Amino acid sequence: MNEKSPISIRNLSVYYGLHPALKDVSVDIPARQITAIIGPSGCGKTTLLKSLNRLVDAVEGVRVEGEVLVDGEDIYGPRVEVTQIRKKMGLLSQKPQVLPMSIYDNVAYGPRIHGLRSRTELDRTVEHYLRVSGLWEEVSGRLHQPASELSVGQQQRLCLARGLAVEPEIILGDEPTSALDPQSSQNVERRLMELKKDYTVVTVTHILRQARRIADYLVFLFLGELVEHGPAAEVFANQRDPRTRAYLTGEIS
Amino acid sequence: MMTNGLNGTLKKRKRVELLFKIMMIGSTALVIGSLVFIIGTIVWKSLPALNLSMVTRTPKGGFYLGKEGGILNAIVGSLYLALGATVLAFLLSLPLALYLNLYKGRGSKTAVWTRFSLDVLWGVPSIVYGAFGFLVMMMVGLRASLLAGIVTVALLEFPIMSRAIDEVVRLVPKELREASDSLGATRFETAVRVVARQAVPGILTAVLMAFGRGIGDAASVLFTAGFTDRVPASLLDPAATLPLAIFFQLGTPFPEVQQRAYASAAVLTLIILAASITGRVLTRRYTKHVVK
Numbered sequence: 001m002n003e004k005s006p007i008s009i010r011n012l013s014v015y016y017g018l019h020p021a022l023k024d025v026s027v028d029i030p031a032r033q034i035t036a037i038i039g040p041s042g043c044g045k046t047t048l049l050k051s052l053n054r055l056v057d058a059v060e061g062v063r064v065e066g067e068v069l070v071d072g073e074d075i076y077g078p079r080v081e082v083t084q085i086r087k088k089m090g091l092l093s094q095k096p097q098v099l100p101m102s103i104y105d106n107v108a109y110g111p112r113i114h115g116l117r118s119r120t121e122l123d124r125t126v127e128h129y130l131r132v133s134g135l136w137e138e139v140s141g142r143l144h145q146p147a148s149e150l151s152v153g154q155q156q157r158l159c160l161a162r163g164l165a166v167e168p169e170i171i172l173g174d175e176p177t178s179a180l181d182p183q184s185s186q187n188v189e190r191r192l193m194e195l196k197k198d199y200t201v202v203t204v205t206h207i208l209r210q211a212r213r214i215a216d217y218l219v220f221l222f223l224g225e226l227v228e229h230g231p232a233a234e235v236f237a238n239q240r241d242p243r244t245r246a247y248l249t250g251e252i253s
Numbered sequence: 254m255m256t257n258g259l260n261g262t263l264k265k266r267k268r269v270e271l272l273f274k275i276m277m278i279g280s281t282a283l284v285i286g287s288l289v290f291i292i293g294t295i296v297w298k299s300l301p302a303l304n305l306s307m308v309t310r311t312p313k314g315g316f317y318l319g320k321e322g323g324i325l326n327a328i329v330g331s332l333y334l335a336l337g338a339t340v341l342a343f344l345l346s347l348p349l350a351l352y353l354n355l356y357k358g359r360g361s362k363t364a365v366w367t368r369f370s371l372d373v374l375w376g377v378p379s380i381v382y383g384a385f386g387f388l389v390m391m392m393v394g395l396r397a398s399l400l401a402g403i404v405t406v407a408l409l410e411f412p413i414m415s416r417a418i419d420e421v422v423r424l425v426p427k428e429l430r431e432a433s434d435s436l437g438a439t440r441f442e443t444a445v446r447v448v449a450r451q452a453v454p455g456i457l458t459a460v461l462m463a464f465g466r467g468i469g470d471a472a473s474v475l476f477t478a479g480f481t482d483r484v485p486a487s488l489l490d491p492a493a494t495l496p497l498a499i500f501f502q503l504g505t506p507f508p509e510v511q512q513r514a515y516a517s518a519a520v521l522t523l524i525i526l527a528a529s530i531t532g533r534v535l536t537r538r539y540t541k542h543v544v545k
Contacts (some may be wrong), residue, residue: 053433060358087437097432100451100542109446110436146542159432166436 006031006200007052007170012066014047014056019045019218024066025226027219032194036215036232038208040253043221045204053089054082066222071169087114090163092176093201096155098147099162103139106147106158110166124164133151133191135162154186160191169194173203177210187215208248211217212236215220220244269408285339294523299515307516312482320509324517326393329484330492332519333399336407339414342463347456351444354422355430368419374412380472384408387476400488402478406467414463422448422535429544453539461532465525471496495521 005028014022017026026079037045044079050056052068067074071147077083099106108116116122130136135157139150142145146213147158156176163171173192177185192201193214205211211218215232220241228235228244239245246252294520313322323435349367357364386405395401423447433443449456471494479491480501502514 053435055435058358058427058431058434083437083439086435091426091435092434093426093432097426097428099429099432099447099545102542109433109438113436113438113442113446148542148544162436172435214258223331 004031005029006043006071007202008069009048010067010069010110012048012051012064012068013064014044014051014065016059017061017115022051022221022223023224025221026066027201027226027229029202030217031200032196032198033216034196034203034214035217035219036168036211037204037219037221037248038219039210040229040247041206044220044224045206046174046220048221049172049204050203052170052172053086053091055086055091057082070120074146082236086120088168089164090154090160090168091172092159092163092171092173092212094175095179096159098150098155098158101147103147103150103158104143107161107165112161114166121230126161129165132164132195133157134187135161144153151184153180153187156180156184156188157191164195167201170200170202173201173205175204175206178206185210219249224245259460261282266462276493292522295515295518298512298518302509302512302516303519304472307513308520311484320507320513320542322497324448324493324495324513324520326484327493327498327517328520328524329497330399330478330481331468331495332524333485334402334474334478334492334494335521337399337403337462338410338467339460341403341407342467343460344408344412345411346418346459346463347449349415350418350422352447353419353442354425355440355448359423368416369443371412372414375416378472379409379470380405380475382472383476386473396477396489397477397491398489399485399492402474402492402494403488405473406470409470409473410467414467415457416461417462417536421459424455425451444508451543454536454543457532457536457539462528464528468524468528469496469521471500495524 001063007029009025009027010127012022012025014204025044025048037048039045047056051062051064052070052075056062064076066076070085070088073080075082099116101109104126107123107129111122111125116125127136129138130139135154138154139145139158145157150158150219152167156179160171171192176192177188181186192203195201196216203214205215217230218232218235219242220227220235221227222243228239228241235244236248239248243252307381308323308328309325310323311326312324353364353367382405386401386408389404389479390396390401429451430443433447434440438446474494474497476493480493480497481491482493483490485492498517499514499521501509502517505511
């Protein structure tokens with residue numbers, strides 16, 4: 001790793017009530033690579049992802065211990081402005097969630113709330129990020145149509161454009177292809193591969209083949225514990241922990 | 254033997270279904286039938302009295318039970334009153350519903366107790382609001398007026414509207430809020446720009462429901478808004494209302510005036526119908542972007 005890690009997780013534990021969802025997780029996420037968080041259902045993958053932009057805050061009865069350093073700043077620190085943290089990260093959720101407005105307004109939503117008013121600037125921003133997410137050709141003629149009329153695959157790419165438009169440094173994906181058809185999934189995967197030259201990507205996936213295709217770095221969680229992490233090629237070739245091996249060979253899922 | 258037994262059960266099951274089908278069709282027919290019957294009666298009975306001067310002029314020929322002139326005083330009074338009260342109730346209801354759902358957790362004590370209070374308030378009879386409004390008026394030295402009526406009717410509408418808005422805001426998916434939050438929106442921005450927008454159709458329904466309840470209520474305005482032959486010119490003037498006009502007109506011993514009560518009822522029904530059609534048109538216009 002020649003770049004400083006943009007996200008450092010230090011002794012992170014998350015409890016839902018009394019139930020620990022993450023236990024003492026520490027890992028550095030490499031910059032400008034795709035990190036895949038893998039593990040069986042209910043192992044804390046999504047919790048880990050959502051604690052990176054403090055979306056876990058919204059869960060009732062949640063308690064977070066430890067630190068998550070983003071650009072060296074602990075995002076659970078007392079003086080942190082949570083909106084600024086979230087602005088640094090774009091999120092792709094499992095099921096694409098378009099906002100109840102037009103295609104254009106979906107992309108412009110973020111820039112607008114962060115203070116961009118100029119119409120020409122907005123137009124330029126919207127077009128730029130729709131191009132980056134590979135949607136421009138499909139929607140340029142109907143920017144003011146409701147976003148909900150797009151296909152699910154297009155909606156996910158719209159969500160990508162919307163997330164990128166707030167100029168984050170990090171892209172978070174929560175099984176971003178799980179609701180998509182194979183072709184749309186492939187499309188989204190390709191976008192992520194392209195984007196990693198500019199962005200740090202962290203994505204949860206339950207599809208091992210997807211992790212093999214796109215991941216540079218692998219984080220394996222099991223029952224809330226960080227079992228193994230390292231460059232994807234190494235982990236796939238040679239597992240240090242028997243549980244990782246069992247998961248990768250399909251014995252546990 | 255086996256088949257006989259099976260046939261027997263099947264027959265019984267079909268009988269039960271038939272019975273329920275009759276009940277279902279019966280109640281549907283009853284609903285539609287009563288609606289037609291009610292509107293039919295009102296229109297039929299009001300026809301002799303219904304003419305243009307009825308809706309364009311104030312009463313003439315004797316105190317407000319006059320046999321001439323119209324009920325413009327009550328039409329305008331009712332509209333002012335219900336519109337004012339609905340706006341006022343909305344200004345309280347929307348913030349409350351957003352606060353309960355976005356700022357307070359679903360199961361938080363504040364939310365639970367507030368909802369409980371609203372449900373109790375919903376069940377309070379309107380005459381009690383009238384009496385309460387009257388008491389407050391006495392305390393602050395306000396006479397029966399449009400203002401006092403608006404405040405009282407707003408109180409009556411508030412629990413209905415806020416609970417109805419609360420329910421639709423509650424149905425907005427959590428993921429939608431997360432999507433907005435994750436872009437760095439503040440809770441307020443998420444509430445107003447995303448959640449309220451997604452809930453627009455339900456909010457409109459809630460507002461209409463409350464408006465209908467407010468414009469149709471007689472007991473709450475009896476002491477608070479008063480009654481007058483004139484169209485109110487200021488918030489401190491007393492205001493006539495359609496439900497009270499109906500009440501007073503029906504209570505007279507003169508058949509001509511009683512007919513006018515049906516005309517007032519027809520006008521009131523028409524206003525509610527118009528409001529509900531407007532609501533539907535607005536809903537269609539503002540739901541274009543709602544995410545399914």
